[in-house]
Amino acid sequence: MQSQTAVRQVDRWIDAHKKDLVDLTCRLVSIDTTVPPGLNYPKISQVLARELKELGVTPTVSHIPEATIKKRVSPEVGLKGPRPNTYATLKGEGEGPKILLNGHVDVVPADPSGWTNDPFEPTIRNNQIYGRGAADMKGADACTIFSLKALVETGAKFSGVIIPTFTTDEEVGGYTGVNYLVDKHVITKDINYCISSDSGIEVLHVAALGDAEYVITVKGVAAHSGRGWTGVNAIEVAAGLIEKLKALGQEIGKRRSKIPSEPMYGTKKMRPGLYVNMIKGGLKGNIIPDTCEILVDRRFIPEEKAAIVEKEINTVVREFAKSSPAKVSMKKILGYDPMLTDPNHRLVKVVRKQARKVLGRDTPLAGSQGSTDMAVVTNLGIPVAVLGATRQDSNIHGIDEHVRINDLVSITKILTHSYLELLAFPAR
Ligand SMILES: [Zn+2]
Secondary structure (H helix, E strand, C coil): CCCHHHHHHHHHHHHHCHHHHHHHHHHHHCCCCECCCCCCHHHHHHHHHHHHHCCCCCCEEEECCHHHHHHHCCHHHCCCCCCEEEECCEECCCCCCEEEEEEECCECCCCHHHCCCCCCCCEEECCEEECCCHHHHHHHHHHHHHHHHHHHHCCCCCCCEEEEEEECCHHHCCCCCHHHHHHCCCCCCCCCEEEECCCECCCEEEEECEEEEEEEEEECECEEHHHHHHCECHHHHHHHHHHHHHHHHHHHCCCCCCCEECHHHCCCECCCEEEEEEEEECCCCCEECCEEEEEEEEEECCCCCHHHHHHHHHHHHHHHHHCCCCEEEEEEEEEECCEECCCCCHHHHHHHHHHHHHHCCCCCEEEECCCCCCHHHHCCCCCEEECCCECHHHCCCCCCCEEEHHHHHHHHHHHHHHHHHHCCCCCC
16 A cells, blocks of 8 residues: 555645646647657657656667668658657665556647647647647656656655656557567566556556558559550459458458457447558559559457468458459558456556546546557566546547646546555565
C-alpha cells in the first residue's frame, strides 16, 4: 500500500501545476511531427529531453542509424529524416521493480481545411485542448512528464526504477521506435511492468489487434485504348482480385476473440478484419493501364498468428494469379503483432484500482480494436497496461481532435498513484 500522505501530496502538486501541464501539451502539439515523413523529430525530442532533465536525470536521445532504417523499413512507408528516441532512468531508493513508460511523439497528417483552427496551433475551448495530437497522444506524453515531476518535486519515496521512453513512428508501424529500443537493449526482459498511455480513459486496454499491411501489385500490358484488346488491363484484373479478397474479408470478419472489446463499436469480443483500403493505377484516359496496386489492411486478434494470417492472403493471391493474364505479386509493408497481457496480472489490477479511485468509476478491461507498438513489449514477456487521455469523442486522427484538460489531470494522477503502489518504499 502506498502512503496516503504521499498520494495526497502528489495530488495537490498535480492540481497546482495544471496550467503547466496544459502548457506542455500545447508546446508539444505546436511542433508538427506528422508522419510520414516524420517532421521535426529532433525538435520534439529536445523539448522532452529538457523536461526529463528537470527531473534531475540525464536523458538519452538515441538516433537510429540511417542504414538500419533502410534495412528494416519498407520505402513505401515514406520515412524521411532523423528518428531520435528519447528516454531516461529514474532510480528510487534501493532495489525494486522496474517500470517502463512509453508514449509516441508522432502524429498522423492533418488537412487544415476542415479544422476550426490550425491543427498545429493548439487552442483551448471549453476546458479542452484542440490540435492534431492533443489526444493521440501529446497530452498523454505531457501527463507522463508531470506524473514523474509530481513524484520528484514532492520528494515521494519509491523503490526500483522508472524508465520513461518517448518514441517515434508509432502511427506507421515499422521498426524505428519501440522496436529499435528493444534491439538496443534499452527495453529489456527484466522490466517488470509497462504502462502505455496511448489510448483512452474509458476502458483499460490489456490487448490490441495485430496489423499487417500488404501491397499487391498487378502487372498487365499497356496498350493504346483504340486497340485495347492487345493489352492486359491491370485495373480490370485487380477488380477481380479485390472481389476474392472481399470474400476472404467477410469470412475473417465472422471470427471473434475470447477477449472483450470496447463496447461502443458494436462487437462484444475483439473482431478481426481484412479490407482493401487503397488503390492506385492508370496513367491516362486513352491508355490501357499496365499497373494497378492495391493495399490490403489485415487486422488480427491475439488468437491469430502473423504467419498464418499472411499465408491466408497469400493463398488467395496465388490461386487468383494462376488463372490471371497479369502478373500478381505481394509484399508486406508493415506489421504489428497483437498485444496481450494477462488480465489478472498485478499491474492490471493496480492501474485499474488507481483509476477507479481517481475517476470514481470503473475502467473495464478490454482489447483495443486498434493496433499498437506495445506488442513488441508484451512479446518480451513484459505485461503492458494501456490507459490514456482520449475519449470516444476526441476525434483522434480526425478533424478538430481534442483532449479534456480534466482527463489530463486524472491520467497524471493515475500514473503517479500507480508508481507509488507498484514501487512502494520500502520494497515489499
Ligand atoms: Zn497513438
